[in-house]
Amino acid sequence: MPDSGPARSARQDAFVELDGVEVLYGGDGGTLALRDASLSVAKGEFVAVVGPSGCGKSTLMRLVTGLWPASDGNVIVAGREVDGPLSIAGMAFQNPTLLPWRTVLDNVMLPLEVVVPHRGRLRRERAAYEAQARDLLSLVGLAGFEQRFPWQLSGGMQQRTSLCRALIHQPALLMLDEPFGALDVFTREELWGVLQDLWLARKPTVILVTHDLREAVYLADRVLVMSARPGRIVAERRIDFARPRRLAGTYAAEFQAVVQDLRDQIDESRRGDGQGAGDAA
Amino acid sequence: MPRDEAVVPAPVRRNGSSRAAALAAAARRRRRLEAVLPWLLTLAALALWEVAVRGFAIPEFILPKPSAIAASMVKWWDPLLQNSWQTLMTTVVGFAAAIAFGLALGTAIGSSSLLYRGLYPVLIAFNSVPKVAVVPILVIWFGIGSVPAAITAFLLSFFPIVVNVATGIATVEPELSDVLRALGARPLDIVRKVGLPRAMPFFFASLKVSITSAFVGSIIAETVGSNAGIGHLMIVASSRFDVPLVFAGLVVTAVMGVAMYGGAQMVENRTIGWATRGMPAA
Numbered sequence: 001m002p003d004s005g006p007a008r009s010a011r012q013d014a015f016v017e018l019d020g021v022e023v024l025y026g027g028d029g030g031t032l033a034l035r036d037a038s039l040s041v042a043k044g045e046f047v048a049v050v051g052p053s054g055c056g057k058s059t060l061m062r063l064v065t066g067l068w069p070a071s072d073g074n075v076i077v078a079g080r081e082v083d084g085p086l087s088i089a090g091m092a093f094q095n096p097t098l099l100p101w102r103t104v105l106d107n108v109m110l111p112l113e114v115v116v117p118h119r120g121r122l123r124r125e126r127a128a129y130e131a132q133a134r135d136l137l138s139l140v141g142l143a144g145f146e147q148r149f150p151w152q153l154s155g156g157m158q159q160r161t162s163l164c165r166a167l168i169h170q171p172a173l174l175m176l177d178e179p180f181g182a183l184d185v186f187t188r189e190e191l192w193g194v195l196q197d198l199w200l201a202r203k204p205t206v207i208l209v210t211h212d213l214r215e216a217v218y219l220a221d222r223v224l225v226m227s228a229r230p231g232r233i234v235a236e237r238r239i240d241f242a243r244p245r246r247l248a249g250t251y252a253a254e255f256q257a258v259v260q261d262l263r264d265q266i267d268e269s270r271r272g273d274g275q276g277a278g279d280a281a
Numbered sequence: 282m283p284r285d286e287a288v289v290p291a292p293v294r295r296n297g298s299s300r301a302a303a304l305a306a307a308a309r310r311r312r313r314l315e316a317v318l319p320w321l322l323t324l325a326a327l328a329l330w331e332v333a334v335r336g337f338a339i340p341e342f343i344l345p346k347p348s349a350i351a352a353s354m355v356k357w358w359d360p361l362l363q364n365s366w367q368t369l370m371t372t373v374v375g376f377a378a379a380i381a382f383g384l385a386l387g388t389a390i391g392s393s394s395l396l397y398r399g400l401y402p403v404l405i406a407f408n409s410v411p412k413v414a415v416v417p418i419l420v421i422w423f424g425i426g427s428v429p430a431a432i433t434a435f436l437l438s439f440f441p442i443v444v445n446v447a448t449g450i451a452t453v454e455p456e457l458s459d460v461l462r463a464l465g466a467r468p469l470d471i472v473r474k475v476g477l478p479r480a481m482p483f484f485f486a487s488l489k490v491s492i493t494s495a496f497v498g499s500i501i502a503e504t505v506g507s508n509a510g511i512g513h514l515m516i517v518a519s520s521r522f523d524v525p526l527v528f529a530g531l532v533v534t535a536v537m538g539v540a541m542y543g544g545a546q547m548v549e550n551r552t553i554g555w556a557t558r559g560m561p562a563a
Contacts, residue, residue: 099457110460
């Protein structure tokens with residue numbers, strides 16, 4: 001059945017495009033995580049995906065980065081059908097997932113040891129790469145912590161390190177899966193600013209999965225709303241606040257109105273599916 | 282409330298520094314006590330043993346006095362040294378083979394679910410065979426000497442290493458390998474950069490178990506089919522009812538075991554300080 005949802009605004013310059021994607025976990029009779037999901041993200045765009053928990057947001061991340069295959073439909077990134085893990089993507093998760101036996105600096109430089117154009121050059125041009133990593137760390141306020149180990153840092157600092165690791169190889173696509181979900185409110189709001197600065201400086205394409213509507217509206221150019229499982233994009237909303245956005249702006253009436261509007265849409269999407277399976281994580 | 286009230290200097294600062302010094306001194310005393318405690322306990326146990334044997338007049342061929350064991354060690358120092366050197370060498374050879382083989386097989390089993398399912402049951406079946414029963418077969422194959430002892434040491438000590446390394450690699454957090462896979466890492470990259478370093482604490486834990494097993498293996502083999510080594514010396518001594526010498530053999534074996542354990546511990550503390558968050562492992 002052709003979906004006439006607002007998400008199907010396929011454009012010529014789409015960098016990430018999902019077309020009628022279905023994801024089934026656990027073979028026949030397994031769980032349908034995504035059904036007829038379609039979306040398109042332009043190059044350099046910051047898109048946030050919100051939805052009730054268990055709606056397949058994380059599945060979407062794994063799908064786009066090629067970590068999990070689609071059972072049906074097409075996933076196209078940078079003009080190519082995704083058929084395996086991409087090397088142009090940087091990822092950050094809710095857990096910082098840093099390697100405890102590496103220093104902060106070595107953790108940040110890990111992608112350089114793996115990603116193809118860099119891994120061959122790393123040995124010869126180590127000093128230049130190390131300078132890049134140090135620059136990135138000081139950009140997120142971690143100058144002076146390069147030789148510490150992750151377990152010597154606070155949760156927020158670990159998450160900053162994780163962001164740096166996702167960005168060090170200058171990925172064209174940044175995939176963030178609730179990166180600030182485990183942090184306290186103050187750290188979270190501070191890191192919104194850090195992430196916005198990083199994005200404004202480099203303009204990668206960003207897909208941010210979150211369940212925090214304020215976070216989505218503060219950071220994104222466009223917010224996509226997913227339905228409860230099996231997930232698909234049921235609504236989208238363009239956010240036109242001027243950049244760089246300020247934290248104070250999130251308390252303004254028009255900001256609150258957008259958040260409230262999105263909240264209503266999510267409630268609607270949960271009711272619409274008639275199962276309210278909010279806790280089926 | 283006036284703002285400058287908050288920056289009144291704390292009056293306890295000078296007091297605090299002397300308290301810090303006292304705390305540091307107490308910590309030093311405690312560390313010294315911890316260092317000598319094992320020696321004190323050993324000495325106390327030996328003294329109790331000596332007194333009990335003398336008090337109850339236990340005959341020497343049943344339980345010799347520690348002083349008699351020490352005298353025997355002095356008297357027989359040359360054969361003890363030669364035979365313990367022999368045992369140490371066979372054990373080290375068997376143990377080194379166990380480390381190499383255990384790391385290789387553990388890595389293979391831990392990183393491939395196919396091998397995990399296919400090989401693991403076979404390994405467990407193999408490990409259930411009592412190795413002591415294999416020693417006579419090894420003697421038939423390789424003759425009397427060091428070879429069966431080294432092989433027995435290997436057979437007894439590789440299994441814990443395989444299991445631990447495999448577990449360490451197989452239980453890498455999926456998100457951690459996702460980070461690398463999303464960068465286009467090859468499976469070998471993931472094993473090298475994440476799997477093996479993560480398995481190191483498991484590996485060192487297994488070394489401490491298997492170094493003891495390696496000594497057990499070589500000594501058993503020496504008692505069954507060898508003409509050298511501590512095991513052989515103890516068999517000869519017990520056939521002559523020279524029980525103090527048997528005990529002297531035990532003491533030498535314990536010393537070698539502790540020394541090897543200490544070596545493993547030293548390497549561990551240097552390489553995987555991250556796993557104990559900077560605290561030296563016990």
